[in-house]
Amino acid sequence: MLHAPFDPEVGAHVNIVVLVKQVPDTWAERKLQDSDKTLDRAAVDVVMNEIDEYAVEEALQIKEASGGEVTIVTMGPDRAVETIRKALSMGADKAVHLSDEALHGSCALQTSYALSKVLGSLEFDLVICGSESTDARLSIMAPLLAERLGLPQLSGARKVTVEGGTVRIERQTESGYDVVEASTPAIISVVEKINEPRYPSFKGIMAAKKKPLTSLTIADAGIEADKVGLASATSMVESFSNRPPRQAGQIVKDEGDGGVKVAEFLASRKFI
Amino acid sequence: MAEVLVLVDHIDGTPKKVTFELLTKARELGEPSAVFLGAPGQSAAALESLGRYGAQKVYVGESEEIAGFLTAPKAEIIAQLVQDKSPVAVLFPSSAEGKEVAARVAVRTGSGLLADAVDLDADGTATQSVFGGGVEVKAKVTVGTNLVTIRPNSTPPVEQAGAATVEQLTVSVSDAAKGAKIVESVVESKGGRPDLGDASVVVSGGRGVGAAEGFGVIEALADSLGAAVGASRAATDAGWYPHQNQVGQTGRTVSPQLYIAAGISGAIQHRAGMQTSKTIVAINKDPEAPIFELADFGLVGDLFTVVPALTEEITKRKN
Numbered sequence: 001m002l003h004a005p006f007d008p009e010v011g012a013h014v015n016i017v018v019l020v021k022q023v024p025d026t027w028a029e030r031k032l033q034d035s036d037k038t039l040d041r042a043a044v045d046v047v048m049n050e051i052d053e054y055a056v057e058e059a060l061q062i063k064e065a066s067g068g069e070v071t072i073v074t075m076g077p078d079r080a081v082e083t084i085r086k087a088l089s090m091g092a093d094k095a096v097h098l099s100d101e102a103l104h105g106s107c108a109l110q111t112s113y114a115l116s117k118v119l120g121s122l123e124f125d126l127v128i129c130g131s132e133s134t135d136a137r138l139s140i141m142a143p144l145l146a147e148r149l150g151l152p153q154l155s156g157a158r159k160v161t162v163e164g165g166t167v168r169i170e171r172q173t174e175s176g177y178d179v180v181e182a183s184t185p186a187i188i189s190v191v192e193k194i195n196e197p198r199y200p201s202f203k204g205i206m207a208a209k210k211k212p213l214t215s216l217t218i219a220d221a222g223i224e225a226d227k228v229g230l231a232s233a234t235s236m237v238e239s240f241s242n243r244p245p246r247q248a249g250q251i252v253k254d255e256g257d258g259g260v261k262v263a264e265f266l267a268s269r270k271f272i
Numbered sequence: 273m274a275e276v277l278v279l280v281d282h283i284d285g286t287p288k289k290v291t292f293e294l295l296t297k298a299r300e301l302g303e304p305s306a307v308f309l310g311a312p313g314q315s316a317a318a319l320e321s322l323g324r325y326g327a328q329k330v331y332v333g334e335s336e337e338i339a340g341f342l343t344a345p346k347a348e349i350i351a352q353l354v355q356d357k358s359p360v361a362v363l364f365p366s367s368a369e370g371k372e373v374a375a376r377v378a379v380r381t382g383s384g385l386l387a388d389a390v391d392l393d394a395d396g397t398a399t400q401s402v403f404g405g406g407v408e409v410k411a412k413v414t415v416g417t418n419l420v421t422i423r424p425n426s427t428p429p430v431e432q433a434g435a436a437t438v439e440q441l442t443v444s445v446s447d448a449a450k451g452a453k454i455v456e457s458v459v460e461s462k463g464g465r466p467d468l469g470d471a472s473v474v475v476s477g478g479r480g481v482g483a484a485e486g487f488g489v490i491e492a493l494a495d496s497l498g499a500a501v502g503a504s505r506a507a508t509d510a511g512w513y514p515h516q517n518q519v520g521q522t523g524r525t526v527s528p529q530l531y532i533a534a535g536i537s538g539a540i541q542h543r544a545g546m547q548t549s550k551t552i553v554a555i556n557k558d559p560e561a562p563i564f565e566l567a568d569f570g571l572v573g574d575l576f577t578v579v580p581a582l583t584e585e586i587t588k589r590k591n
């Protein structure tokens with residue numbers, strides 16, 4: 001990886017890559033396509049993965065405090081450009097969009113391989129991801145990338161500080177919280193407790209149109225075609241069923257005996 | 273018979289219920305071996321129960337370095353075991369940590385990974401519930417070792433004695449795996465209640481609870497059922513209940529036998545964390561609240577009268 005070690009002479013400049021994914025709107029009905037059992041991304045409204053807005057915001061706040069550059073990296077179909085524009089209009093400096101037909105149907109492991117290739121060509125102190133995407137809900141991109149790139153990885157940050165080549169986060173645990181530290185370059189993922197994402201301003205939206213956006217094919221990024229895409233995915237969907245929405249059960253109004261009614265239901269299901 | 277590795281999920285050596293569930297599942301695929309990784313001396317408390325739930329072997333790796341760094345050391349040890357023992361599958365709990373370790377093992381061993389399974393067949397086919405429970409997928413790992421993370425409460429734990437022969441591992445964590453160091457661990461709450469991710473019953477409160485003190489009625493109901501307490505983001509953001517109890521997309525994902533939501537509207541991000549609960553009960557004063565769409569039993573009423581009356585009735589029936 002092309003990375004200049006931290007130099008106190010140059011100041012605290014922190015270069016950050018934010019991984020941003022475009023996902024179907026969680027409110028929209030999401031379906032798998034019968035043809036190849038992948039998500040029908042064309043048929044739904046798409047938005048920036050909600051938590052990635054917090055990742056962008058965190059990067060912007062670090063940049064505003066220390067100087068440096070914020071680069072957005074997205075892997076996704078052509079229309080993911082809309083999401084990239086939103087990140088740029090929030091204030092990111094530039095973007096790289098990896099888009100290629102060959103990537104369709106890639107599993108998380110293949111996606112991490114492809115993204116690691118793109119990251120390998122960039123210079124950064126920090127990579128910031130969201131804690132999970134609303135479509136895949138895997139929460140594994142950060143550890144996958146860390147393993148591929150040999151970088152320290154700190155996940156689930158609700159607070160981040162970067163100082164003199166050290167990044168320190170606070171993360172929720174099951175009984176309280178941990179403080180975790182690593183030297184940069186490092187990969188972190190953030191949760192929604194971390195900040196309040198800004199809305200793009202009109203000025204921001206106008207400025208975004210002129211910001212550099214590099215589009216890469218897999219060949220441009222040095223990605224081997226037989227290592228990505230549905231045909232070589234590391235897991236395979238054998239079948240799926242669109243379950244009818246959960247049947248609403250019995251709804252009862254409280255007539256002064258609400259507690260007893262619930263207890264009766266619980267007893268009928270052997271919970272008490 | 274082929275070996276199946278199970279990563280033991282434990283708190284200071286005491287295995288969580290999900291570990292026994294994974295051992296029970298593992299028996300359908302082959303011969304279960306538990307992998308216990310923790311701080312020195314911790315495994316002693318675990319061996320008996322691991323054997324009771326069918327572990328034929330227990331691989332024990334104990335070192336301060338396992339406990340002092342985030343997931344990478346654990347992944348390193350398991351990847352080594354996969355290489356040495358060629359198991360047919362490795363089962364991990366679907367906790368944040370379990371998924372991270374699994375992801376790293378996948379890269380290290382060149383294997384496929386299925387996360388968040390709600391069921392697993394004897395032939396290794398996993399069932400996953402995606403898009404907020406709207407679609408059920410059956411999938412299989414096609415490359416390398418079958419790595420699967422399974423949600424707690426997916427299968428009832430069943431005892432079946434195993435030999436539990438201990439095999440001590442020599443642990444030497446590489447420098448590369450020591451990148452993310454835990455410099456401080458703060459315990460905010462202990463409480464006697466079961467862990468949220470593991471509990472078979474969860475009682476959650478939301479904005480309708482109104483204040484921190486309001487959670488008293490939620491806790492009382494939880495205690496009458498031996499349940500864990502959860503909260504919506506509105507309640508944790510307001511500081512009424514600790515953040516680690518948040519249920520939802522960015523909180524914990526729970527899949528208990530019974531989920532009771534009181535004063536929670538049922539926003540999509542909340543549903544994402546509780547939708548696969550087997551039975552759902554909602555108490556809300558607004559008959560239009562979306563939570564009623566997925567409730568098996570919904571009670572339209574004020575939680576401050578209904579919940580205490582329910583607690584009283586449960587206590588009465590128990591005696």
Ligand SMILES: Cc1cc2nc3c(=O)[nH]c(=O)nc-3n(C[C@H](O)[C@H](O)[C@H](O)COP(=O)(O)OP(=O)(O)OC[C@H]3O[C@@H](n4cnc5c(N)ncnc54)[C@H](O)[C@@H]3O)c2cc1C
Pocket residue numbers: 050051192477478479480481503504505506507518519520521522523524534535536537538539540541542545555556557558561573574575576
């Ligand atoms: C990126 C992102 C991540 C998020 N992650 C999560 C998450 O992990 N978990 C989560 O929960 N939310 C999450 N949210 C927030 C979510 O969108 C909702 O805002 C939140 O779940 C609402 O909480 P609530 O149901 O308690 O509050 P409200 O929506 O305000 O609902 C309160 C309910 O209580 C009822 N009520 C009021 N008083 C009483 C009474 N006395 N008796 C009975 N009922 C009463 C009302 O009728 C109402 O239905 C997230 C949002 C975003 C943008």
Ligand SMILES: Nc1ncnc2c1ncn2[C@@H]1O[C@H](COP(=O)(O)O)[C@@H](O)[C@H]1O
Pocket residue numbers: 019020021022049051052055073074075076111128129130131132133134136137138139140141142
């Ligand atoms: N195709 C993608 N392009 C860019 N970033 C991604 C992509 N997929 C996942 N990510 C990042 O990884 C995080 C976790 O995603 P996931 O592991 O899929 O739940 C997201 O919040 C993004 O920051």
